[in-house]
Amino acid sequence: SNAAQFGQCVEPLAIIALQIAQRLISALWCKKSFIFTASFTCVFVRTLSNPTKNSEDPLFRQTVKGQTVLQQVKAWAAGLWNLFLPAVSGLSQLDYAYIAEETGRCLFAPEVFNCQAPDTGNMEVLHMFGSEEQKRLWLQPLLKGEIRSCFCMTEPDVASSDATNIECTLDRDGDSYIINGKKWWISGIDCGDIMIQYYFLLHSHHSTILVPMDTLGVIRVRPLTVFGQDGTLFGLAVFVLHHCMRAVGLAEMALELLCERAASRRTFGKALYQHEVVAHWIAKCRLMIEQTRLLTLHAAHALDTKGSRAARKQIAMIKVAAAQMVCKVVDCAMQVYGGAGLSGDFPLAQMYAYARTLRLADGPDEVHLSSIAQLELRDQLKKAQAKL
Ligand SMILES: Cc1cc2nc3c(=O)[nH]c(=O)nc-3n(C[C@H](O)[C@H](O)[C@H](O)COP(=O)(O)OP(=O)(O)OC[C@H]3O[C@@H](n4cnc5c(N)ncnc54)[C@H](O)[C@@H]3O)c2cc1C
Numbered sequence: 001s002n003a004a005q006f007g008q009c010v011e012p013l014a015i016i017a018l019q020i021a022q023r024l025i026s027a028l029w030c031k032k033s034f035i036f037t038a039s040f041t042c043v044f045v046r047t048l049s050n051p052t053k054n055s056e057d058p059l060f061r062q063t064v065k066g067q068t069v070l071q072q073v074k075a076w077a078a079g080l081w082n083l084f085l086p087a088v089s090g091l092s093q094l095d096y097a098y099i100a101e102e103t104g105r106c107l108f109a110p111e112v113f114n115c116q117a118p119d120t121g122n123m124e125v126l127h128m129f130g131s132e133e134q135k136r137l138w139l140q141p142l143l144k145g146e147i148r149s150c151f152c153m154t155e156p157d158v159a160s161s162d163a164t165n166i167e168c169t170l171d172r173d174g175d176s177y178i179i180n181g182k183k184w185w186i187s188g189i190d191c192g193d194i195m196i197q198y199y200f201l202l203h204s205h206h207s208t209i210l211v212p213m214d215t216l217g218v219i220r221v222r223p224l225t226v227f228g229q230d231g232t233l234f235g236l237a238v239f240v241l242h243h244c245m246r247a248v249g250l251a252e253m254a255l256e257l258l259c260e261r262a263a264s265r266r267t268f269g270k271a272l273y274q275h276e277v278v279a280h281w282i283a284k285c286r287l288m289i290e291q292t293r294l295l296t297l298h299a300a301h302a303l304d305t306k307g308s309r310a311a312r313k314q315i316a317m318i319k320v321a322a323a324q325m326v327c328k329v330v331d332c333a334m335q336v337y338g339g340a341g342l343s344g345d346f347p348l349a350q351m352y353a354y355a356r357t358l359r360l361a362d363g364p365d366e367v368h369l370s371s372i373a374q375l376e377l378r379d380q381l382k383k384a385q386a387k388l
Pocket of ligand 1: 118151152153154155158159160161162184185186187188226357360361362363364366367370
């Protein structure tokens, strides 16, 4: 029942169970018996997502859509589907943290398990606030993986890290609404069937609206690239905590790659790891990853036990810490790989591009730091008042 406490003990048993399940027993049996232990699920996730360290392998390439679809079928059959949504999976945020870390090791793994952004955030919103009709039309197909969605808030003409700047407007017109505005940086727009639009209503009121992509008047102007690459590779958006959990997995993967290279390459008569500076990078990366993992689990626990409002500070903290940590770790790995680290022959450049976007998407570091400071000052004030 408590993944943090029992995770370690369950894992060896889960590995044996997985072997038995693969050989003898149907996926259904294995779902019933083990699906709710996070460690077992992690073992299964690792087996299925099979992250590869060599970009030569076609599995690592996002473009191998066929592989993703094949693995989606396997994940669906094994019941490893929509694990992010507590109402569907029965998992807490803390349980899911371990799974998201595993999927973070491979950029396309979240899609295999229908746990990809921005669909996760949109499904959560529909689950919590959608009408029965909206759930039938949009939530059910999203949960089945039949359609995809996107979230549009950022606008090209205004600084969108300040939501009060948003200019897009919505006017009632009989039974319809007229939306007027421009959005950009819409992750998932290429394969989206609906979009959830964030718009300005009246006198600093903001709200959201569901817009099917084939609505008359929706015009897609141009695709954006990220670091010169196809922007569709970067499925980012709202669900902050899940990104942080995945960032820990991505950093683990980068450190693994770093250590392999440091052990196998030599300069000036010794292996790279024998140069003290490289050894210190390895140590510092391990420290940063462990610190961030604990902070992430703490935020997940706060979300489970106190709710999203009370966990605001923890979530803002982890948003900043995880993005900065994963950038630093991948950057160190790139340095150890030398020129190769920046090339397309290894996954690090692509990992860095993804990691770097985390410092901006869903709000830049600076805005979250300001929120943390504000909440800290509020807490300190409460403490001081309690003493009086
Ligand atoms: C790969 C990627 C995917 C994205 N996906 C989506 C998506 O799906 N949907 C969506 O709506 N948006 C998406 N975004 C957009 C992202 O959320 C915005 O870029 C971000 O919120 C910042 O808004 P902006 O670009 O308008 O920057 P601006 O608001 O113009 O801010 C520019 C800079 O000003 C500084 N700054 C701002 N406020 C403060 C402050 N209070 N204190 C100090 N400095 C400050 C920060 O350094 C900030 O980076 C995505 C972005 C990227 C890169």
